[in-house]
Amino acid sequence: MLFSLDSGVPVIAAEDYHGDIETTLCFTGHRENSIVPYKGNPIYRIITVRTVQLMLMRYIDMAVESGYRSFISGLAEGTDLWAAKYILVKKRSDSSIKLIGVMPYLRHAQRFAPLYKESLADVERGADVLLTTNTDPDIIYGKKGAGGNTSPDVYRLRNYFMADNAAAVISYFNEGSFKSGTFQTLNYAARQGRKIRRFGLEDVYAVIDECGPDIVKIRRRLVFMKNVFEMPY
Secondary structure, eight states: OEEOTTTOOEEEEGGGOOOOGGGEEEEEEOOGGGOOOGGGOGGGHHHHHHHHHHHHHHHHHHHHHTTOOEEEEOOOTTHHHHHHHHHHHHHHHOTTOEEEEEESSTTTTTTOOHHHHHHHHHHHHHOSEEEESOOOTTOEESOTTSSSSEESOHHHHHHHHHHHTOSEEEEEOOTTOTTSHHHHHHHHHHHTTOEEEEEOHHHHHHHHHHHOSOHHHHHHHHHTSOOGGGSOO
16 A cells, blocks of 8 residues: 555555546646746736635536536646645535546656645645556656656656546646646647647736726636636637
């Protein structure tokens, strides 16, 4: 039996997981350090980050409204953990909602910032299932032959597993970020015919343009967004 190094929760091999793909959605997105503040001004950093988070939450609400019930998080800093934390909130009022956490390898959080390590442990404890796509307890990410037990494929395998086991994807993806793991996941998901619903900084800036840096107005504006899962694109 494997256990998380961060929460102590039991971890099972991803290959042993079998869920209902048609009602399952996964997340992929950038980390917090990818968020360029509105107008490039550091004074707007907090409102920009919060708007990204609120838009992500609104997309999750729309997914739930459209019948998705199982949500897969790759447990990375930023988008993955923000989404997972919100799923835990949704679970409190809807017992049909499930959270599946998928780590790329057991030591993946070694370099997480302290705040994200705390969030990760909370998410793992609240998840319905905690999986790993690499069960070798000593594996770490790195080029083969770099010394130690390394693999360059651990994140790719995690990303592909999520797309293979979900019917749809919610993504925070910024145009031009073609070398990111988020792009890798979206590209693979598109090839598999998954439904992709994406937003990026251009959408976040547009909301702030409309509402100003007022979080109450931004929250109200997002409530009235049309359900993207009911749109044909």
